Amino acid sequence: MDLTESLPLTVAIKDVVGQPLRLDASAVDHLGALCLQVLIAAARQWQADQIAFEIAPMSEAFIKALHNFGLPGSALTEEAA
Structure with a gap:
């Protein structure tokens, strides 16, 4: 999920x-x-709208990247966003 994937991801989420x-x-x-x-913006929007939002399953690389950014693996759940 690099720079080239950010626009398609945004469009898919907006849909x-x-x-x-x-x-x-x-x-x-x-x-x-x-x-x-x-992903953080989406998690916060879904939380504000009180609609279920989940990222699962998460690869080890995804979890490691979250930790490298200083976030726990649960950072993108609706409760933690």
């Missing part, structure tokens, strides 16, 4: 605003800062 969302991060081998910002 489902207002609906429960579950993202599969099991195949992620890289998480860039811009995609992380998109």
